[in-house]
Amino acid sequence: MKKRVLAVLLTMTMSALLLAGCGSKGETAATEEAKEETAAETEPAEEAEEEAPAEEAMTIALLLSGNLGDMSFLDSANEGTKEIAETYGAEVKVIEMGADATKYETNVLDASDAGYDIIIGSGWQLQEPFQNVAQDYPDTRYIIFDAAVDYTLGDYSNVYSITYKANEASYLAGIMAASMSETGILGFLGGMDGAGINDFLVGYIEGAQSVNPDIKVITGYVGSYSDSPKCKEMALAQYNQGADFVFTAAGASGIGTLEAAKETGKYAIGVDSDQAMLYADSDPEQAELIPASVMKNVNTTLVRAYEMILDGTLPWGEEEQLGLMDGAVGLSDNEYYQKLVPDDVKTKIAEASDKVAGGEIEVTSAFGLTTDEVTEIINSVAP
Amino acid sequence: MIQQLFTIVFTTSFAYSILRVSTPIILAGMAAVVSERAGVVNIAIEGMMLTSALTGVVVSAGTRSWFTGLLASLLISIFMSLILAYFILNLKANTIMCGLAINTIAKGGTVFALYLLTGNKGASTALKSLTVPQLDIPLIKNIPVIGEILSGQNLLTYLAVILVALLHVFIFHTRMGIRISAVGENARAVESVGISVKKTRYMALLISGLFSGLAGTFMSMGYMSGFTANMTSGRGFIALAANSMGQNTPWGTLLAALIFGAADSASNSLQVLKIPTQFIQMIPYATTILGITLYSIQRSNKEKKTKTKLLNQE
Numbered sequence: 001m002k003k004r005v006l007a008v009l010l011t012m013t014m015s016a017l018l019l020a021g022c023g024s025k026g027e028t029a030a031t032e033e034a035k036e037e038t039a040a041e042t043e044p045a046e047e048a049e050e051e052a053p054a055e056e057a058m059t060i061a062l063l064l065s066g067n068l069g070d071m072s073f074l075d076s077a078n079e080g081t082k083e084i085a086e087t088y089g090a091e092v093k094v095i096e097m098g099a100d101a102t103k104y105e106t107n108v109l110d111a112s113d114a115g116y117d118i119i120i121g122s123g124w125q126l127q128e129p130f131q132n133v134a135q136d137y138p139d140t141r142y143i144i145f146d147a148a149v150d151y152t153l154g155d156y157s158n159v160y161s162i163t164y165k166a167n168e169a170s171y172l173a174g175i176m177a178a179s180m181s182e183t184g185i186l187g188f189l190g191g192m193d194g195a196g197i198n199d200f201l202v203g204y205i206e207g208a209q210s211v212n213p214d215i216k217v218i219t220g221y222v223g224s225y226s227d228s229p230k231c232k233e234m235a236l237a238q239y240n241q242g243a244d245f246v247f248t249a250a251g252a253s254g255i256g257t258l259e260a261a262k263e264t265g266k267y268a269i270g271v272d273s274d275q276a277m278l279y280a281d282s283d284p285e286q287a288e289l290i291p292a293s294v295m296k297n298v299n300t301t302l303v304r305a306y307e308m309i310l311d312g313t314l315p316w317g318e319e320e321q322l323g324l325m326d327g328a329v330g331l332s333d334n335e336y337y338q339k340l341v342p343d344d345v346k347t348k349i350a351e352a353s354d355k356v357a358g359g360e361i362e363v364t365s366a367f368g369l370t371t372d373e374v375t376e377i378i379n380s381v382a383p
Numbered sequence: 384m385i386q387q388l389f390t391i392v393f394t395t396s397f398a399y400s401i402l403r404v405s406t407p408i409i410l411a412g413m414a415a416v417v418s419e420r421a422g423v424v425n426i427a428i429e430g431m432m433l434t435s436a437l438t439g440v441v442v443s444a445g446t447r448s449w450f451t452g453l454l455a456s457l458l459i460s461i462f463m464s465l466i467l468a469y470f471i472l473n474l475k476a477n478t479i480m481c482g483l484a485i486n487t488i489a490k491g492g493t494v495f496a497l498y499l500l501t502g503n504k505g506a507s508t509a510l511k512s513l514t515v516p517q518l519d520i521p522l523i524k525n526i527p528v529i530g531e532i533l534s535g536q537n538l539l540t541y542l543a544v545i546l547v548a549l550l551h552v553f554i555f556h557t558r559m560g561i562r563i564s565a566v567g568e569n570a571r572a573v574e575s576v577g578i579s580v581k582k583t584r585y586m587a588l589l590i591s592g593l594f595s596g597l598a599g600t601f602m603s604m605g606y607m608s609g610f611t612a613n614m615t616s617g618r619g620f621i622a623l624a625a626n627s628m629g630q631n632t633p634w635g636t637l638l639a640a641l642i643f644g645a646a647d648s649a650s651n652s653l654q655v656l657k658i659p660t661q662f663i664q665m666i667p668y669a670t671t672i673l674g675i676t677l678y679s680i681q682r683s684n685k686e687k688k689t690k691t692k693l694l695n696q697e
Contacts, residue, residue, distance in 0.1 A: 067504050193660055220654030223664045227616035228506075229606045230651070233404060237652040240396045252505045255611050278508040379657050 058117040059091045060084065063107055065125035067096045072272040073146065073298045077122055080302030088306060105129040112137045120302065123147050134159050141316065143305055145298055148319035157317035162301050165323030167203030168356050169294045171363045172331045172349050173269050174207025176292060177245035178215050179345040180267070185216045185383055187238035189257055191225045191250035198366035198374050200249040200271070200294065205381055206364055216383040218243055222253045231256030239264040261289045272296060274332040291340040293332040301328045325357040391652045395531040405644025406540045407598045407606065411622030412629065412636040413550055414594035419631050420554065421587030422567035426482035427467050428595045429619025430489030435460040435599030437493045440610040441500060444510040452604060453515060457596040464592025472581045494612050507610040514608045515539050515600065537605040539597060551633040563587045628674045639674065646670035
């Protein structure tokens with residue numbers, strides 16, 4: 001009898017654990033935390049509102065297609081809305097929707113019903129939900145970043161899309177790598193073979209060629225955004241084949257490249273966020289090998305969008321491609337960049353940055369290129 | 384291009400990488416061998432690997448000792464395999480469902496734990512974790528080509544090969560090992576001679592957990608020097624394939640794991656050639672299918688032979 005009771009108890013605990021485990025990967029706890037955070041933030045925001053009643057405070061829902069803590073563009077978006085809340089007293093609610101794509105549209109609907117003034121969504125995962133929902137709520141305004149709704153599908157005059165010219169920042173990374181390379185061989189590792197990733201690649205190759213027309217670039221694709229050991233192997237292979245810079249646009253897999261750089265004592269270029277700073281405290285030796293990261297400054301573009309809303313100048317119903325000129329993308333500038341990159345290269349990068357921003361140089365984008373054209377570019381620089 | 388291919392494949396660093404890439408599959412493969420021999424399809428190897436990968440990183444960062452990290456990760460993996468055993472053997476739950484449950488818990492749980500500990504859901508870069516050291520083998524180290532390939536590997540890689548030999552002895556030459564195989568072949572017959580099937584399977588799963596733990600530790604403390612979310616990426620399942628290719632024997636599975644490792648290394652190194660990436664990414668999987676096909680052809684031939692033999696005897 002005792003045994004049976006024990007068994008039942010154990011089963012119950014285990015199944016509870018099970019439910020907790022597969023149900024939401026701990027998102028709920030995280031979301032609650034995030035809620036508390038935002039709640040804490042909104043308090044001072046409300047105070048600010050009282051102080052300046054002239055300005056009407058807007059309510060914003062930020063829908064994230066993943067979880068905070070990605071050290072990348074979701075975190076950056078969160079920073080952006082935080083800044084909006086602090087500076088302009090808007091009321092912000094962050095909703096982490098996790099990895100389950102089936103929940104996205106329901107969340108967009110809920111947020112629309114809840115009557116937020118502005119609903120911000122992250123990435124291509126929210127493109128379709130926005131397309132399906134936005135027309136039914138003409139009074140709500142929608143902002144999507146790192147993706148655009150298809151404006152030919154209907155009247156999306158209440159949706160504003162922000163896309164990033166990652167190719168422009170990668171162009172600068174290419175200049176840096178080609179200028180500092182001793183072997184004349186560079187490496188590139190992508191997560192998957194697709195336009196979003198190839199946009200980085202095309203810009204990188206073009207930048208490198210602008211410095212050294214004979215530059216060679218080894219290109220590889222990990223085939224996964226989470227297989228960091230595989231990525232490390234591939235990066236090691238590229239370093240072994242003579243590359244002395246490897247630029248990786250492969251999400252969390254990219255950590256593998258950074259480790260491979262440390263093992264071989266060669267350089268890696270980070271992506272999306274300032275990756276040298278990930279290691280600044282725990283492993284400075286590793287950080288010393290990441291002279292720069294190609295960044296998408298989601299926060300800046302969201303703040304910019306909010307300011308334009310206040311001015312009434314935001315082009316609703318359109319997609320805006322933001323690049324170096326708007327500070328939407330760029331190379332990270334930190335102590336390691338200052339220390340590792342020679343001054344003449346820094347000047348070269350700054351000049352190129354101005355030219356790209358000024359429209360003097362136009363960097364090719366992988367969006368709009370066919371697969372064959374991209375393959376041709378890759379093969380033209382393959383060693 | 385052919386010349387380029389040869390210059391890539393015939394380098395010591397390529398051969399060196401095969402051993403490194405194969406290590407987790409060898410260790411996880413041994414975990415599969417033991418459990419499969421006892422008649423339990425252990426798909427939870429993947430989840431146990433992932434959990435011990437994280438545990439090793441966290442404990443080694445906390446205690447500043449890689450050995451404690453290794454020990455802790457082995458303990459957690461054994462603990463998980465005992466939970467699995469309790470559900471399967473005592474509560475008579477479905478083996479595959481329990482394995483799936485453990486994998487799901489591990490996948491989400493590791494990220495959750497990582498977030499609680501570091502505030503990051505992607506990688507453990509904020510933790511100063513340690514790695515299991517690499518060993519230079521005296522004498523062999525000085526032999527030109529072979530030294531560069533065999534020496535300087537991770538301690539766990541050497542341990543993996545030694546453990547394959549030990550497991551072979553254990554399975555075929557000890558009482559417990561033979562009992563495990565017997566339980567897998569015909570549990571009722573074993574029961575009828577008064578040996579506890581449950582106890583034997585517990586033992587097999589415990590050993591399976593130990594090997595999974597080693598495989599997981601190698602992922603985050605040898606292969607990589609830190610944890611990233613879902614870093615095992617299906618290697619636990621590849622190990623099951625290696626086991627079936629290796630016909631449930633330690634040496635056979637070792638060979639299969641090395642073939643997988645070689646195919647994987649090749650796909651990593653061949654990116655430099657002007658071959659479509661999709662084709663290169665296909666290599667490890669195509670090898671798997673080819674290997675399993677060859678194995679089943681060989682087996683059906685053998686069966687045919689025994690059948691004809693039996694018929695002739697009559």
